[in-house]
Amino acid sequence: MSARVQNLLLPIAVVVVSTVALLFLAGTNPWDPIRFIIEGSIGWPPFEAGTASKIGDTVMVWVPIALASAGLIVTFNAGMWNIGIEGQIIVGAIAASWAARTISAPRPLLVFLTIVAGAIGGMLWGLLVGVLRTVGGVNEIFGGLGLDFVAVSITTYLIIGPWSRSGVASTSGTDIFPDAALLPSFGGTRLSPLAIVITLAAIGGVWILFRGTLYGLKLKAVGANRPSAFLMGIPTNRFLLGAFMICGALAGIAGTSQATGFHFKLIPAISGNYGFLAILVVLLARFRAFWVIPISFFFAMIAVGASQLDLRLDLSSTLGGVLQGTLVLSAMLGLGWAAYRARKHADAADSAAQDAAT
Amino acid sequence: MSLELRDIHKHYGPVRANDGISLTVAEGTLHGLLGENGAGKSTLMKVLSGFHSADSGEVVLDGKSIKLASPDDAIAAGIGMLHQDPLVFLPFNVIDNFVLGSPGGSRLDRKKAAQEFAELCDRYGFNIDPASPARLLTVGERQQLEIVRLLWLGARVLILDEPTTGISADQRSKLFVTLKALATEGMSVIFVSHKLEEVADLCERVTVMTRGKVVGEAEMPVPPEQLVKMMFGQAVEVKDRPAVDHGAAQLKLSDIRTASGMLSEEPVSLEVRAGEVVGLAGMEGSGQDAFLRICSGMRNPRSGSVQIAGTDLTGKNYRDFLAADVKYLPAGRLEEGLIEGLTITEHFVLAGEDRGFFVDWGKAKKRAEAQVDHFTIKGTEASTAESLSGGNQQRLLLAMLPPRLNVLLMEHPTRGLDIESADWVWEQLLARREVGTSIVFASADLDELLRYSDRILVFFSGRIIGELDAKATNVDEIGLLIGGRSVDSGAA
Incomplete structure (x- = not known):
């Protein structure tokens, strides 16, 4: 078993064991919630006939998490904690909503334009974090977090203000977008083949970026050691901005998918906190693009399935969050433990070599 | 208190920061420890103050071997360290800083502490307002606060690591007066510096370190050029x-x-x-x-x-x-030159002339192999920068030059x-x-x-x-x- 697989399976085992223990203490049959999460997200038995709608929902939750994760791999490689990803998703959703509400065009063109608008919105919001960081010296974590709140406020303002539903002042969201602006979906479900293709292309693109391109290598160099990269003649600030723009654009598409592919309108909690979830996904995937696909699907299953717990078991649906958090914490612990062992091992080898030399 | 270090070894990975250091500081002397940056002075003092534990060797205090596992142990044994940047908590006021490191439970007697603080300040001619916020103190005053605090904690060996960095000439002469007074009272003072003239001004005895080893000792005064030679x-x-x-x-x-x-x-x-x-x-x-x-x-x-x-x-x-x-290669090879985590091949790609979008890894690997061979770098094209020894890192840097x-x-x-x-x-x-x-x-x-x-x-x-x-x-x-x-x- 490779170390990589071990790093992934071990935390999952830990989280399952600890959750089972927790539920047992709470007096519930531990198997029930797990089954309900699976049933609520992909059906029980999985992929049974009649579960298409659930699966469609889960996939359309997977799309924004995976897109945001792909973007975060870029900023993480550049050495940046892009906590502002939430804001970038939100602004992407706002920009896509704007396009959906104002442009009238035939469906394929309008869908294309909403996606482009979302990408540009997210990109500019990401660029803003980058500019604050490189020009203003504002740490990207604080700048990003601040801009997250700004983005939320703008959404609320739009929903109760200029974009409010005709005659109603409500925080439930804007009017439903015209059909021509919605992501084309599959047979009465939310599942959008186009969204899946874009997501997979983004993950593949990020993989190629760091696997085969000079740009990706330079980004990695900037992230690993900025002074050295600068001395090598790499314009480090420009690369940092580039990383924020790429990540912002992908986050913006995630926001588009939320607006035009899941809720079909702009709602206050449009991001679904998927940006923050994506940070956990990327940490768990250890910044490798392909692992994002299964891990974010797993997270999407928990997110969708946990909503069943309230109804079926009288358990709080926040259990889903507890599961995700435990998973990441145990993964981090596992990695820390592995690093500690590696260091011990290296030290031992080192002193052995020294002893041999003397 | 007399202090003796016996055959101290400390290595960080392949770097031998202290390679068999032996040093004796007699009671009541001002002992200079002189050496260039990177000579191993700071490492030695960190070992002595319990920050790092030595790989091997012995610290002997008044004839007794002692174990230093933490700074706490060191201060309990009477060894106080004044760090290059004084360990002062800027948001606190002076007296809170003063009592911060004191041993013993949660009881805090500010009044008694303030009294003792005033007595100590009086004795050494310091003029620090105990109620003043620490951030208003000058670097020199922060040092004074630290010295008083260490004395209060019972330090009988005082280590000063490059204490004159960032203080004025006036404050420096005041510091020197204080240190001389302390030495007369029987305090052993270790003065760590790379500044020749200060060691010459202050110290009675000096030990010179280079590359992790002691290379000379002398009773002061000696002409500076002799120290330079050492x-x-x-x-x-x-x-x-x-x-x-x-x-x-x-x-x-x-x-x-x-x-x-x-x-x-x-x-x-x-x-x-x-x-x-x-x-x-x-x-x-x-x-x-x-x-x-x-x-x-x-x-x-x-x-x-x-x-x-x-x-x-x-x-x-x-x-x-x-x-x-124009190309500039600073001293820090891993800090300002190479990139930890990247392989030799990746370094050559970054340094190379290629401006294409995709990297031809096959070609890059061949070129890196040829360079590794030509520059006799001990490692392979897949070795990461940090896995190379210093000499091989320097070879890699030279190989990367246009x-x-x-x-x-x-x-x-x-x-x-x-x-x-x-x-x-x-x-x-x-x-x-x-x-x-x-x-x-x-x-x-x-x-x-x-x-x-x-x-x-x-x-x-x-x-x-x-x-x-x-x-x-x-x-x-x-x-x-x-x-x-x-x-x-x-x-x-």
Whole structure:
């Protein structure tokens, strides 16, 4: 078993064991919630006939998490904690909503334009974090977090203000977008083949970026050691901005998918906190693009399935969050433990070599 | 309290920071510990103050061997360390800082502490308001606060790590008076510094460290040039090397002035011609690094102009200098040169001329293999930068240099390298003279400076105080200048 697989399976085992223990203490049959999460997200038995709608929902939750994760791999490689990803998703959703509400065009063109608008919105919001960081010296974590709140406020303002539903002042969201602006979906479900293709292309693109391109290598160099990269003649600030723009654009598409592919309108909690979830996904995937696909699907299953717990078991649906958090914490612990062992091992080898030399 | 260190070893990975250090500090003496940056002084003091534990060796206090597993142990044993940046919590007021490290439960008697604080301050002539917020204290006053605090905790050995960095001359003389007073009362003081004149002013005995080893000890006073010799080593006979005809001026500085610190008194003008090698001598931090940063475009002078190969680059940035074939290799190979986590192949790709979008890894790997072979780097093309030894890191850095260079600027080109690697490095560098590269390098090794330079510039406290012809000078002359004396006044 490779170390990589071990790093992934071990935390999952830990989280399952600890959750089972927790539920047992709470007096519930531990198997029930797990089954309900699976049933609520992909059906029980999985992929049974009649579960298409659930699966469609889960996939359309997977799309924004995976897109945001792909973007975060870029900023993480550049050495940046892009906590502002939430804001970038939100602004992407706002920009896509704007396009959906104002442009009238035939469906394929309008869908294309909403996606482009979302990408540009997210990109500019990401660029803003980058500019604050490189020009203003504002740490990207604080700048990003601040801009997250700004983005939320703008959404609320739009929903109760200029974009409010005709005659109603409500925080439930804007009017439903015209059909021509919605992501084309599959047979009465939310599942959008186009969204899946874009997501997979983004993950593949990020993989190629760091696997085969000079740009990706330079980004990695900037992230690993900025002074050295600068001395090598790499314009480090420009690369940092580039990383924020790429990540912002992908986050913006995630926001588009939320607006035009899941809720079909702009709602206050449009991001679904998927940006923050994506940070956990990327940490768990250890910044490798392909692992994002299964891990974010797993997270999407928990997110969708946990909503069943309230109804079926009288358990709080926040259990889903507890599961995700435990998973990441145990993964981090596992990695820390592995690093500690590696260091011990290296030290031992080192002193052995020294002893041999003397 | 007398203190003895016996055969202390401490290594970080392959780096032997302390390689069998033995040192005795008698009760009531001011003992200087002198050495260049990286000589291992700080490591030794961290071992002594319990910050790091030694790999092997023994600390003996008043004849008893003691175990130092943490700073707590050290202070309990009576060893107090005054760090280079005083450990003062700026948001707290003085008295809270004072009591912070005191042992014993949660009981806090501010009143009693304040009284004792006042007594101690009185005794040493310090004038610190106990209610003042610590952030309003000057660095000198913060040190005083730390000293008083350590005394209160019962320190009988006081270690000061480069205490004069960042304090005024006035505060410095006050500090020295205090330290002398403490020594008369029986305190053993270890004064760690790389500044010769301070050790000469203050200490009764001095130990000199180089490359993790003790290389000399002396009762003060001794002439500074003797200490310089201990620090930098005796020069061996300088071998002849093939001369190279010097071409046109590659690097031309005219009337350079900088705003802060360096070269403050008079503007500097200098020409370095193609194929010429100029060595920069001086104590670390005497202005050499600022000088190299100006030559490389990392930093702009306040006035004056910089020309590279006849083109005026004044006010341009580092990347413009790079485009003009100027390359700067700072001392920190892993900090400002190589990139941890990337392989040798990836380094060559980054340094290479390829400007395509995709990297041809097959080709890159072959090229890296050829370079590893050609530059005899011990490692493979897949080795990461941090897995290489210092010598091999330097080889990699040299291998990454572009084939054509007008000016090559280096800090400590052979620091930490074994003789074979050092010779090899210079072979490579001297070969570059043939194609007209000018080399400017800073070094702490007088032998290296004399052997390879055509000219030597000596820096002292931010100024160039001497320009010497390497063939016509000798270790003694350079030693005098490094210590801050001009040749004529040297006898005085």
